[in-house]
Amino acid sequence: MTIKITGTGSYIPNNVEKNEDFYQHEFLNSDGSTINAPNEVIVEKFKAITGIDERRYAEKKLNTSDIAFFAAEKAIENAKINREDIDYIIVAHNYGDVKHNTEQSDTVPSIASRVKHLLKIQNPKCVGYDVLFGCPGWIEGVIQANAFIKSGIAKTCLVIGAETLSRVIDPHDRDSMIYSDGAGAVIVESSNEEGGIIAHETATFALDEAHFIFFGETNHPDINDNRRYIKMYGRKIYEFAISNVPKAMKSCLDKSGVDIKDLKKILIHQANEKMDEAIVKRFYKLYNMQMPENIMPMTIGKLGNSSVATVPTLYDMILRGDLDNQQINKGDIIMFASVGAGMNINAIVYKV
Incomplete structure (x- = not known):
């Protein structure tokens, strides 16, 4: 099964x-x-x-x-x-x-x-x-x-x-x-x-990182209301992500037994284009490889960061042929990966 x-x-x-x-x-x-x-x-x-x-x-x-x-x-x-x-x-x-x-x-x-x-x-x-x-x-x-x-x-x-x-x-x-x-x-x-979910990895970093993303007051000093807004420490998140996400991705891939050369696509949470590129480049560097072209489909340019929706939306769009120059075929091995508030990281190695 x-x-x-x-x-x-x-x-x-x-x-x-x-x-x-x-x-x-x-x-x-x-x-x-x-x-x-x-x-x-x-x-x-x-x-x-x-x-x-x-x-x-x-x-x-x-x-x-x-x-x-x-x-x-x-x-x-x-x-x-x-x-x-x-x-x-x-x-x-x-x-x-x-x-x-x-x-x-x-x-x-x-x-x-x-x-x-x-x-x-x-x-x-x-x-x-x-x-x-x-x-x-x-x-x-x-x-x-x-x-x-x-x-x-x-x-x-x-x-x-x-x-x-x-x-x-x-x-x-x-x-x-x-x-x-x-x-x-x-x-x-x-x-x-055959195929399906081959391996997965999850981690929570909460000792120093728990409040990198939080609910806070408006930046406007003259507004006094009860509303709270999504806030983040962008630089801290960037440094955390490029350091820890590649390691989690490597742990997941190693656990799966899949050769990195057989990985066809990485569907990563669309949070920040430069950060995502840095994460995937560092992931490949852990295997002494350069990041392959077209390995990381991106939608953030037109869709922004929709949090939990970015990865499943991206996967659906590719399967339906709605993303230019991107395709996933039956039998392909792909990786889902994400990082966010908590601070939480996870990844799945999946065979289509």
Whole structure:
């Protein structure tokens, strides 16, 4: 028996927020002081570092649970399964349903329960729960689904990554330009076909790193409200990621027994283009190799950082032929990898 992804689906919002749309923002330093540069320069430097030209925001009427449901519907249809046969619905997110222009996150009931409700699944033995694991949440959900199926308590799992980060960004923080909205979903099943999940690796660094990404106040000193926004120590995260993620990826690959030369694609969390390139280059350097061309498909330039949704969305787009000059074929060995709040790192070696 193998454990494979048998269906994929994604939801990419239609609303495009371009870099030029940030020209009118009042960006401030974290201490509230003025940044001594015009917004055009701030945005251009941002693009040079992150590779982001534009990002997608969900429609005002939609919440995280809605777009998670849209992606789930597509994955179920793609897998050609009966939704009543799903044993687990695992939804990775970080902020729950944050309605447009509200101050409070809504996580009761869970996003997974809301998705099950929207899918109209009647079977009470279909269990839904949420995973709060930072940006690596979807990969961790797949790892958990793998464990459920391997243990014999499940045959079919629906794993979703969905987020509406546009609802939790501080308009006075330059980092707000990174984040976006989206959802990706997969069906994970036991299979008689070869391949599937070969190995996985997970680590949590929380001694000094736990609060590298956190919820904090606006950068604007004259605004006194109860809202909190996603904040991060970008330089610390960069240094942490390029040091620790390649090691975790190597540990996962070594555990799998796969030769690095047989790795066809690395689908890494789209957090920052330069950081991702540095991670993958260092990963190959651990094997005394140079990073191959076209090994790392990227969507961040047009879709931004949609947290838990980036990896499953990327995988779905490639399989559907929606990403230029990128393809994954049956029998290919690929790697999923991510890093994010916690600080958490994980990776999966997978044979398509």
